[in-house]
Amino acid sequence: MHRRKFLGLLGAAGAGTVAHNPAVAGTHAVFPGPARQKGVLFDATRCIGCRQCEQGCFEVNGLPQPERPFDDLSVLDSKRRPDAQAYTVVNKYFPGKKDQPVYIKTQCNHCLEPACASSCFVAAYTKTRQGAVVYDPSVCVGCRYCMIACPFEIPAYTYEQAVTPRIMKCTMCAPRIAEGKLPGCVQACPKEALTFGPRDELLHMARERIRQSPDRYIDHIYGEHEMGGTSWLYLSGVPFQKLGLRTDLGTTSAPKLTSGALAAVPMVTALWPILLGGVYFITKRKDLLASRAKKEAVASALEKAQEEHRAELKKVREKAEKEKQAAIDKEIQKAREQAASEQNKEDS
Amino acid sequence: MSHETTAAGKRFQITPVRLLVGGILLLGLIVTFLRFTQGLGAVTNLDHNTPWGLWITFDLLCGVALAAGGFVTSAAVYIFGLNKYHSAVRPAVLTGFLGYALVVLALTYDVGIPWRLPYPFLVQPGPSSFLFEVGLCVALYLTVLFLEISPAGLEWLGKSRLRKIVVKMTLVLTILGVVLSTLHQSSLGGLYLIVPSKLHPLWYSSYLPLEFFVSSIVAGLSMVIFEGALSYRFLGHKMDREHIQHKDDLAIGFAKAGSLVLAGYFFIQLTGLAADNDWSYLGTGYGAWYILEMGGFVALPCLLFALGAREKNVRLIRWTAVLAVLGIVLNRFNVSLVAFNWHLASDQRYFPSWMEFVISIFLVTLGVLAYTFVVTRMPVLYEHPEYAEE
Numbered sequence: 001m002h003r004r005k006f007l008g009l010l011g012a013a014g015a016g017t018v019a020h021n022p023a024v025a026g027t028h029a030v031f032p033g034p035a036r037q038k039g040v041l042f043d044a045t046r047c048i049g050c051r052q053c054e055q056g057c058f059e060v061n062g063l064p065q066p067e068r069p070f071d072d073l074s075v076l077d078s079k080r081r082p083d084a085q086a087y088t089v090v091n092k093y094f095p096g097k098k099d100q101p102v103y104i105k106t107q108c109n110h111c112l113e114p115a116c117a118s119s120c121f122v123a124a125y126t127k128t129r130q131g132a133v134v135y136d137p138s139v140c141v142g143c144r145y146c147m148i149a150c151p152f153e154i155p156a157y158t159y160e161q162a163v164t165p166r167i168m169k170c171t172m173c174a175p176r177i178a179e180g181k182l183p184g185c186v187q188a189c190p191k192e193a194l195t196f197g198p199r200d201e202l203l204h205m206a207r208e209r210i211r212q213s214p215d216r217y218i219d220h221i222y223g224e225h226e227m228g229g230t231s232w233l234y235l236s237g238v239p240f241q242k243l244g245l246r247t248d249l250g251t252t253s254a255p256k257l258t259s260g261a262l263a264a265v266p267m268v269t270a271l272w273p274i275l276l277g278g279v280y281f282i283t284k285r286k287d288l289l290a291s292r293a294k295k296e297a298v299a300s301a302l303e304k305a306q307e308e309h310r311a312e313l314k315k316v317r318e319k320a321e322k323e324k325q326a327a328i329d330k331e332i333q334k335a336r337e338q339a340a341s342e343q344n345k346e347d348s
Numbered sequence: 349m350s351h352e353t354t355a356a357g358k359r360f361q362i363t364p365v366r367l368l369v370g371g372i373l374l375l376g377l378i379v380t381f382l383r384f385t386q387g388l389g390a391v392t393n394l395d396h397n398t399p400w401g402l403w404i405t406f407d408l409l410c411g412v413a414l415a416a417g418g419f420v421t422s423a424a425v426y427i428f429g430l431n432k433y434h435s436a437v438r439p440a441v442l443t444g445f446l447g448y449a450l451v452v453l454a455l456t457y458d459v460g461i462p463w464r465l466p467y468p469f470l471v472q473p474g475p476s477s478f479l480f481e482v483g484l485c486v487a488l489y490l491t492v493l494f495l496e497i498s499p500a501g502l503e504w505l506g507k508s509r510l511r512k513i514v515v516k517m518t519l520v521l522t523i524l525g526v527v528l529s530t531l532h533q534s535s536l537g538g539l540y541l542i543v544p545s546k547l548h549p550l551w552y553s554s555y556l557p558l559e560f561f562v563s564s565i566v567a568g569l570s571m572v573i574f575e576g577a578l579s580y581r582f583l584g585h586k587m588d589r590e591h592i593q594h595k596d597d598l599a600i601g602f603a604k605a606g607s608l609v610l611a612g613y614f615f616i617q618l619t620g621l622a623a624d625n626d627w628s629y630l631g632t633g634y635g636a637w638y639i640l641e642m643g644g645f646v647a648l649p650c651l652l653f654a655l656g657a658r659e660k661n662v663r664l665i666r667w668t669a670v671l672a673v674l675g676i677v678l679n680r681f682n683v684s685l686v687a688f689n690w691h692l693a694s695d696q697r698y699f700p701s702w703m704e705f706v707i708s709i710f711l712v713t714l715g716v717l718a719y720t721f722v723v724t725r726m727p728v729l730y731e732h733p734e735y736a737e738e
Contacts, residue, residue, distance in 0.1 A: 141468070142464070
């Protein structure tokens with residue numbers, strides 16, 4: 001048995017997941033994540049919108065050939081999101097003057113506590129020790145809840161596949177990282193707009209750049225705290241909402257949004273049977289008492305009736321007895337009188 | 349329906365209703381074929397931003413809520429001891445069973461790889477997901493409902509010994525039914541707890557699980573009233589005296605309960621607004637829509653149920669039940685589609701394709717046919733004379 005399967009079974013048996021338990025994570029103020037986990041720093045002030053990162057991604061990941069070539073920059077004129085054909089896309093914005101475009105690269109941000117992993121009911125997502133959030137298509141049921149859950153709108157689905165549809169999502173080139181290589185996009189970037197390294201060092205580097213050029217950057221590292229923090233970090237000279245990034249996501253990680261409500265589950269399971277069982281027995285006892293009271297009432301009524309009947313009978317009997325006695329007495333009296341008169345006759 | 353008439357020995361006649369049903373079934377089968385040979389992309393308008401569409405909203409969210417009559421009625425009778433509603437238990441449990449069976453059937457259309465649906469329980473569980481809880485509870489509850497309705501089938505088949513065993517489990521099954529229903533009805537709301545950034549604040553609340561659970565009780569009560577009226581109208585000849593005698597009592601009693609629960613639901617919604625301080629959104633377009641939902645489909649049926657119960661106006665109660673059911677359907681559509689992805693531009697929003705509508709109508713039709721099939725054969729609307737004593 002694989003270790004993960006074993007842990008999963010433990011979780012299902014109610015012993016609690018050892019590896020990724022939101023209830024446990026919820027007790028920490030900040031989830032630090034694995035030490036020395038990797039990340040990527042994107043610097044929007046350096047990006048020139050050449051789309052070479054898109055091409056690099058396409059090449060190392062064996063993605064389908066796009067309709068328009070990567071050197072066709074007119075693609076940037078319409079907004080795009082990562083989809084089933086592309087793990088990463090570059091978008092062009094005009095946050096200030098008309099002739100000063102700012103580019104932003106979008107891909108999976110590899111959250112420290114990923115919404116996709118938290119929402120997956122078959123645990124197809126794993127946050128690796130290296131920082132990448134990877135997806136296992138061999139267990140995926142295709143429910144697409146991860147796409148609902150992801151606040152960055154990253155996972156895409158191969159809707160046209162009839163038999164083996166799957167999620168498509170940036171992997172931070174986890175297999176290449178394992179070999180000691182750079183992610184495809186980072187390697188392809190000609191302007192060093194992308195930097196790969198341990199996340200804490202990247203944060204340090206980002207702060208240093210802001211400190212050294214406060215005019216060039218706004219004082220915000222996107223991804224440091226958003227949704228509990230992400231492995232992909234962003235620097236920019238303009239507010240991030242002007243580059244299509246959402247700044248209203250808050251700093252609560254996705255698992256924390258559900259852990260409280262999930263914690264109520266065992267309580268419902270434990271309390272309902274007791275409560276409902278109690279209601280049942282109270283109702284049953286009430287019915288029982290009611291029927292017993294009814295029986296008793298009937299019995300006592302019967303008793304009373306019988307009593308009355310007996311008394312009546314006794315009275316009648318006594319009366320009859322009396323009448324009989326009276327009749328006898330009368331007869332005796334009569335006989336006595338007769339005897340007396342006969343005696344008188346004889347005497348006279 | 350065709351079986352029914354041939355079984356009765358009559359000649360099969362083509363009526364407009366049968367023609368319509370036949371048409372729906374034919375279209376449904378064609379779209380089913382397309383779905384499983386061409387994929388979801390060929391039949392749905394789903395995209396990467398809106399991965400859950402009409403099937404999840406109507407067939408899953410509404411289907412589960414409207415099938416709540418089973419646990420509500422059986423709890424009323426077997427736990428709370430309201431024995432006068434006994435004749436309503438079987439039709440309600442049957443509707444619940446068929447409803448959940450259809451939900452599972454609909455899921456096989458919606459998920460990408462349906463034969464992997466048991467994977468979360470057999471291969472690799474993801475218990476941190478609310479969907480895991482939904483799946484587990486729905487699977488277990490479907491089993492419970494099957495056991496609860498099985499006495500009807502066993503009486504029909506004459507298996508009285510097996511029936512006796514199942515009947516002995518009634519209390520345990522009823523309590524299990526309430527536990528599982530509480531869990532998965534609320535979990536359906538819990539699914540959306542993870543998306544405060546995508547669901548409009550008026551509908552997003554940390555009370556979503558509670559709101560879904562309490563409103564499912566309303567849906568269950570209203571559906572029992574509504575179905576009772578429909579069954580009497582179209583299947584009245586199958587009802588026994590007890591059933592007909594108690595049907596108005598049932599409507600009045602359930603209307604009282606419905607009014608109370610709706611009032612509670614209304615205040616839970618208000619609490620949600622107050623907790624997140626969402627009042628300012630009430631002045632927007634979404635606010636007007638929310639006020640319509642709360643006013644016209646929660647507060648109004650609450651008042652009308654109370655009025656109907658007070659005046660013993662069964663006609664009013666029936667129409668109110670329809671209004672309340674529509675209100676729950678509206679709520680699920682709002683949470684899952686209308687107020688979901690509200691931040692997206694209108695050209696990126698989703699609207700179902702006609703083929704998605706076909707499948708939803710097809711599944712409802714299957715449900716109605718299955719219900720008719722069962723109640724015309726098994727002792728559901730009447731008591732089996734051999735077991736009438738119990």
